[in-house]
Amino acid sequence: MGYATEHIAESLKAARERKGLSQRALSAKAGVPQSHISKIENGAVDLRLSSLVELARVLDLELTLVPRKKLPAVRAIIRGDDDGHRDVQSARKATNLLQRLDDQIAALPSETLSEIVVQELQRRARELMHFKLSADDLVQLQEASAAMQEFLSDPRNLEAVEQAQSQLRMLRNALAHGAGVSAPSLPRPAYRLDGDDRG
Amino acid sequence: MGYATEHIAESLKAARERKGLSQRALSAKAGVPQSHISKIENGAVDLRLSSLVELARVLDLELTLVPRKKLPAVRAIIRGDDDGHRDVQSARKATNLLQRLDDQIAALPSETLSEIVVQELQRRARELMHFKLSADDLVQLQEASAAMQEFLSDPRNLEAVEQAQSQLRMLRNALAHGAGVSAPSLPRPAYRLDGDDRG
DNA sequence: GTGAGTGATATGTTTATGCATATCATAAAT
DNA sequence: ATTTATGATATGCATAAACATATCACTCAC
Numbered sequence: 001m002g003y004a005t006e007h008i009a010e011s012l013k014a015a016r017e018r019k020g021l022s023q024r025a026l027s028a029k030a031g032v033p034q035s036h037i038s039k040i041e042n043g044a045v046d047l048r049l050s051s052l053v054e055l056a057r058v059l060d061l062e063l064t065l066v067p068r069k070k071l072p073a074v075r076a077i078i079r080g081d082d083d084g085h086r087d088v089q090s091a092r093k094a095t096n097l098l099q100r101l102d103d104q105i106a107a108l109p110s111e112t113l114s115e116i117v118v119q120e121l122q123r124r125a126r127e128l129m130h131f132k133l134s135a136d137d138l139v140q141l142q143e144a145s146a147a148m149q150e151f152l153s154d155p156r157n158l159e160a161v162e163q164a165q166s167q168l169r170m171l172r173n174a175l176a177h178g179a180g181v182s183a184p185s186l187p188r189p190a191y192r193l194d195g196d197d198r199g
Numbered sequence: 200m201g202y203a204t205e206h207i208a209e210s211l212k213a214a215r216e217r218k219g220l221s222q223r224a225l226s227a228k229a230g231v232p233q234s235h236i237s238k239i240e241n242g243a244v245d246l247r248l249s250s251l252v253e254l255a256r257v258l259d260l261e262l263t264l265v266p267r268k269k270l271p272a273v274r275a276i277i278r279g280d281d282d283g284h285r286d287v288q289s290a291r292k293a294t295n296l297l298q299r300l301d302d303q304i305a306a307l308p309s310e311t312l313s314e315i316v317v318q319e320l321q322r323r324a325r326e327l328m329h330f331k332l333s334a335d336d337l338v339q340l341q342e343a344s345a346a347m348q349e350f351l352s353d354p355r356n357l358e359a360v361e362q363a364q365s366q367l368r369m370l371r372n373a374l375a376h377g378a379g380v381s382a383p384s385l386p387r388p389a390y391r392l393d394g395d396d397r398g
Numbered sequence: 399g400t401g402a403g404t405g406a407t408a409t410g411t412t413t414a415t416g417c418a419t420a421t422c423a424t425a426a427a428t
Numbered sequence: 429a430t431t432t433a434t435g436a437t438a439t440g441c442a443t444a445a446a447c448a449t450a451t452c453a454c455t456c457a458c
């Protein structure tokens with residue numbers, strides 16, 4: 001199963017537990033059998049949209065299609081750290097950088113690079129849109145983008161791609177582990193799933 | 200089919216056409232058969248999550264679970280009218296008002312009111328979260344909420360509920376038609392679907 | 399007319415769904 | 429300790445529905 005689908009399933013489970021509902025209780029409210037909820041949470045099924053919407057509704061979540069360009073800004077809102085416009089600027093910067101990176105990856109010459117590598121890069125770049133990026137993270141991203149650009153202007157420079165690739169990978173791992181790899185001068189709240197709505 | 204599922208289907212179609220793709224072209228990119236895309240756009244099927252995610256991916260959209268509380272803010276971002284923080288305040292106000300309204304509806308006594316009516320109210324209130332609300336609209340909402348409160352403190356006052364109900368209905372109709380029923384002192388951009396990502 | 403393009407429609411196969419039941423944990427009672 | 433009860437999640441199976449393949453009808457160039 002894909003990353004996105006798993007992510008959704010996890011979000012549903014997290015939201016259910018946060019609301020203190022058992023699978024049975026959720027079942028009663030949503031009209032979806034408990035057995036099915038179990039399968040969904042275990043990633044055992046590719047659930048239908050109606051089931052997803054029903055479950056989301058009960059969990060006070062709304063399924064929304066967000067343009068990739070605006071994903072970082074939206075996630076900032078969802079995390080709730082937009083209060084007082086604290087990191088709106090940072091989110092905007094992240095949006096632009098990630099968009100640029102995504103464009104660069106899309107422009108990679110398919111002759112020089114294997115399709116697998118390109119998809120890997122794209123996946124990583126898009127994954128990063130889900131995280132809150134600190135100023136230091138943004139610097140990392142900028143470097144990765146610069147390396148990518150170097151390769152684009154000189155396709156023989158395979159090292160540049162590898163550098164970008166490893167940089168993205170490290171960044172993702174650091175973010176996924178909660179602790180920043182770059183010096184966390186100010187503590188950053190741990191990553192939390194979509195469904196968070198306790199403010 | 201539910202409101203949410205239809206909305207998603209419409210968004211997909213709109214996004215596809217905005218990208219200038221035929222159903223076949225989209226089919227090739229997403230690995231979803233053209234015949235199936237046809238049915239999806241016509242609301243003839245209750246598609247599976249994997250199909251939805253694949254289509255969204257190709258159309259540069261990301262499926263996201265948004266807490267209801269933050270839906271208005273998120274939609275403001277998606278519409279793109281957050282530029283320069285123009286109506287962030289207004290969006291925040293709308294968020295609070297709609298949240299309050301939703302809570303009030305949830306608190307309605309099931310003895311005095313039919314389940315149908317309550318669901319109708321809830322549906323309308325939640326629908327409004329999808330729109331951009333002008334200052335005048337917010338006043339309308341405030342009135343509806345006040346009426347609702349009146350009923351909550353005196354459950355014999357059925358007129359209050361009816362007033363709130365009709366107010367919500369009128370507001371929705373006005374917004375759906377694009378033209379505001381309340382004096383549009385400053386022209387408001389027409390409502391646009393989720394998928395918009397041309398900035 | 400021919401051909402390439404579009405979206406809709408039929409038919410067989412795969413799979414999510416829904417119901418019943420099984421398993422598992424924890425706790426209470428004998 | 430063994431049993432019994434309770435509340436949770438998981439599994440087996442029948443069936444309805446999504447999905448895949450192929451075909452259709454329609455439009456527009458040429």
